[in-house]
Amino acid sequence: MKHRENVTGMAARAAVWSARHRTLAILGWIAFVVGVTILSGHLGLREASAGDQGHGESGRADRIVEQAGFPVRPAAEMVIVQGAGRDAAVKDATRTLEARPEVATVAAPLVSPDRTSTLVSFTLKGDPETAKDRVQPVLDAVAGVQGRHPGLYVAEAGDASGDKLIGDSLDEGLNRLSMLSIPITLGILLVAFGAVVAALLPVGLAVTAVVAAVGLLAGASRLVPAVDTTMHVMLLVGLAVGVDYCLFYIRRERDERRLGADPHRALVIAAQTSGRSIWVSGLTVIVAMAGMFLTYDATFQSFAVGTILVVSTAVLGSLTVLPALLSALGDRVDSIKLPGLYRRRSEGRVWNAVLRVVLAKPLLSAVVAVAALATLAAPMLDLRTKGEGLADLSPKAPIVQAFTRINAAFPSETSPAEVVVRATTVRGPAFAKALADFKRTAVRTGGLREPFEVRVNPAGTVAVVSVGLPGDGSDRTSERALETLRTSVAPQAFGRLPGATVAVTGETAGNVDFNRRLDASLPWVFGFVLGLAFLLLLVSFRSVVVAATGVVLNLLSVAAAYGMLVYVFQYGHFESLLDFRAAGGITNWMPLFLFIILFGLSMDYHVFVLSRIREGHDRGLPTREAVARGIGGTAGVITSAAVVMVAVFGLFATLPLISTKQLGVGLAAAVLLDATIIRAVLLPAVMALLGEKNWWLPRWLGWLPQVAHEPPPAAPAPVAGDRELVPAA
Structure with a gap:
């Protein structure tokens, strides 16, 4: 059989x-x-903890705190009141919060340095992980305060409300994505097939x-x-x-x-x-x-x-x-x-027409394609990165607007640095003196700010001292203040305690350490991905030129995607269309992640197209004819595949987080470029110019395995008993 x-x-x-x-x-x-x-x-799914995700000094600090047995911190919220004659509204907000059963504590009002804003901080009862489920009545109560004082600005933001906004927005976006992605993909495939x-x-x-x-x-x-x-x-x-x-x-x-x-x-x-x-x-x-x-x-x-x-x-x-x-x-x-x-x-009639022009004028086509890609990639030279935050959500969301105002008026309240001190004991006169020295030195720097908050673990061996940073938490002002805190203020004040370990963490510190970790790993990641991709293409197609061309073409599409990301999300184009606010940088993990994803996914097209070209070459066709037949024969399926990818990735641009928008736009743009300019113009133009040199393999690499791209000759009709291999009629 x-x-x-x-x-x-x-x-x-x-x-x-x-x-x-x-x-x-x-x-x-x-x-x-x-x-x-x-x-x-x-x-069940085991999720990474804060200690798992940290790097450098902030990572060490987070692990110390995680192991120190601190009581769970309640979810913290803030109400900002702005406008002239706001004292009555501040009292109203305080009384309203104190009367709510969901609220645990309400702090004394804090006035901003410019005297234009007042902040009322409070905490919520219960598990902070589930506080987002209990914060809505408090949000409604604060909205009531705003209603009673229409001439002022009264709004709430914080841990629980931010988690609720992110959770609700993501759930809504993912539900929309789930409902649309499959029907859209099916619709494209119905047209394709x-x-x-x-x-x-x-x-x-x-x-x-x-x-x-x-x-x-x-x-x-x-x-x-x-x-x-x-x-x-x-x-x-x-x-x-x-x-x-x-x-x-x-x-x-x-x-x-x-x-x-x-x-x-x-x-x-x-x-x-x-x-x-x-x-x-x-x-x-x-x-x-x-x-x-x-x-x-x-x-x-x-x-x-x-x-x-x-x-x-x-x-x-x-x-x-x-x-x-x-x-x-x-x-x-x-x-x-x-x-x-x-x-x-x-049959891809349009692409076949384009292909005829490209193969007739390969040098001109290659120059035009490279010039177009270089133009798109040019903004990449100005690429800057930033950490993620609540401000990365839709600027139209009331909680985001409140957080933005709080961050502007009280920057030390939204992203403070935390000095973690582990010692034989953090109780007693020695630590009290070190803390007093720390406060005096911090204030004298002119950058570090009050208020100072101190938490001590039950064993009395670890203290966490919060101190305000200037700037918005992610700019050079904040980073310079953090460097001063790390290199001089914190170690000089607490380093003399017996058995002391001093480390600084917080949102700004975590972002700085994350960026340093990425910078250190970039050469290794790029070298690994590019090197192994080259080797896989070399073994698969037995050609140094084909492997090198594949790597270079993929790098061009990645560079163009970077440039488009900078143009849109860093420079702020299409803000209203995509519903985001430019923050002067790309999410810090995005460039490396996009490089890896794009380099991997673009191989779908590259391997598929090159396999068809190699089939023709193995049958004895001249390179230019093999290119024409290979690309012409795959144009329709490549177009369909690209449209599917662009549609799926484009849906991610509708999600609320700016990182998902960047991911969707970056991937969709790169795939579109890859399936058009790269595969339909630049690849055939380069292969036509190189001719038989495309298949060059040094003699000393002759030991590489021989891979047949051309299917074997047609077999005779099956013998009796082969019916199980033949599909049912």
């Missing part, structure tokens, strides 16, 4: 096995998805791959704790690559059937070409994602685990259950055809 054909390659062997055992393959995939989902429910069944397969596999990967994340979090945004990233990457992989595979199988291949032969060719491209591309993406481990940062390591899991499951599904489904469906994969959309052949 064997087919008379020598099936070679992992992807082809997996496809043939799945076709022969399609019931087992389909039920096995379903059992896998359901099983890991149930298992994850039992295990013109048949309902063919369009449903990629969506179904991508969704189940994401579900399975999220289930696996629970087990993986035992080794690498997860951060709360990891699953959002997994959804983004999983939908994009899962749909693309299926799209490549199904389109090739359908094209081979329309060219006259029998069902088995069409499946084998699709597996040996698109299937092989899928696992090479998937491996390249996984290698790129693994570069995030070299940051030694909990957030990046969590992203690495999540994206590796979702790409791996998407590849696994594409190489196993997808061939089984195609074998079972046969030509019924084209069922429920849509009038006017269904076409027997997938």
